[in-house]
Amino acid sequence: MIHSSVFKAYDIRGIVPSQINDNFAFLLGRALxxxxxxLGHTQFVIGFDGRHSSPSLAQQLSAGIQDQGLEVINIGMVPTPLVYFYTYANDIGACVxxxxxxxxxxxxxFKMMLDGQAIYGxxxxxxxxxxxxLADTPLLKASGKExxxxxxxxxxxxxxxxVKLSRPMHIAIDAGNGIGGKVAPALFxxxxxxxDTLYCEVDANFPNHHPDxxxxxxxxxxxxxxxxxxxxxGLAFDGDADRLxxxxxxxxIIWPDRQLILYSQDILKRVPHATIVFDVKCSRxxxxxxxxxxxxxVMWQTGHSLIKQKMKELNAALGGEMSGHTFFKERWYGFDDGLYTGARLLEILSKEQNPSAVLEALPQDQNTPEIKVEMQEGQPHALIKILQEKAKLPTAKQLITIDGIRAEYEDGFGLARASNTTPVLVLRFEGRNEDSLARxxxxxxxxxAEYAPDIQVNF
Structure with missing residues (x-):
């Protein structure tokens, strides 16, 4: 049985072994x-994180790809960005x-790429x-190899x-026992x-704290x-080290949208008038x-695959999401890489005697984290459609509807959007001061209250 619920907007994700297992990985390998x-590819790059199930899933995925006659380049247990790196650097175009x-x-x-682009939607x-x-199709037993x-x-x-630092720096790294701990200390x-390392031993049980x-x-x-x-x-990485x-x-805490301001200012010194893409959750x-x-x-839809696609379309030098995915095209390959992002951050800050003061001086309003309102399957998207058509917000100067509804004000913004991965309404607010935020x-x-009176709002 193949569960529909594991096929998400940007990747495949599910519970092991009830939803994701060796048989699933083998069939996915054959399909990919x-x-x-x-598409004319002859090679396929695969790598895997430090979870207990990952080596076996990788073995079966590789076997499925080989059955179709392709050569698999298995780069082993590595952070996700290294899979993208090898694929881009060698112009291979296909990876998982x-x-x-x-x-x-x-x-x-499974995070997947074909023809040089992330697979999504x-x-x-x-x-x-x-x-x-393919489950009902005989094996090809083609001459693929690994x-x-x-x-x-x-x-x-x-x-x-x-990346060159202007001076040595003393930093702490917390990998949360995720796979980033295999590479981050050596890189920096x-x-x-x-x-100084915290929880850089790869441990799939995440005994200290969640890697997020x-x-x-x-x-x-x-x-x-x-x-x-x-x-x-201090630098912290998520479970597969594509976020910082x-x-x-x-x-x-310097949230990713504030970090993006610093990266933008740095890049624009070398690439005047460059296009920079960011998602609808970012600060004004x-x-x-x-x-x-x-x-x-350029403001765009949330989702790392969508940001990458927009960057390619506009030939953008940089992209970023509030979630922590940052995409450097200038001097890099345009994929999300928390490790490389950390290196670029230190390159900028090593020119300063007080890096923390530089970070804390980045503009910031009063704001909320993401507020998530759980709803029934299908309800968030239906509600957003109604709001996009009918919403009236008295003091807003502009309504942006590229992804949900974002109201721009003279002194802040409000956002309501439907998550693409779970049946959740996502809200975020920012105001110049507490009064603006409250309004x-x-x-x-x-x-x-007018268009969804039955849901419980927790803000």
């Missing part, structure tokens, strides 16, 4: 191999990273039918050849840093360590600061 072959990312230990999944959901069809490579030294060498030491830097609770140990030692700042969290000496200050630095800001939240609360 079939697609890759039809087997990872449960920041999900609980009993989950696993219908291209993910159609895989179910292709897998079912090559096993260790690419970690090449990855570190590529970054250290490009190679860049010239003194590195988007949750402030998961940053508490890192904050405490940075405050109590000589470390200048940052904390300062005083314990302030992102667009303002990009414009002020001479760049062209904007009140307008959205009234809007939801």
């Amino acid at each position: 191999g079939q697609r890759a072959k039809s 990273a087997i990872t449960g990312s920041h999900n609980p230990p009993n989950y696993n999944g 219908e291209n993910v959901t159609r895989l179910k039918e292709e897998m079912i069809a 090559i096993i490579l260790d690419i970690v030294p090449d990855y570190i060498q590529r970054i250290t050849a490009d 030491k190679a860049l010239g840093c003194q590195v 830097p988007a949750d402030p609770h998961n940053l508490e140990a890192l904050i405490k360590h940075v405050q109590q030692t000589d470390c200048e700042l 969290g940052v904390v300062t000496k005083s314990g302030q 200050h992102v667009a303002e600061q990009i414009t002020q630095a001479g760049g062209k800001p 904007i939240k009140a307008e959205f609360k009234a809007l939801l």
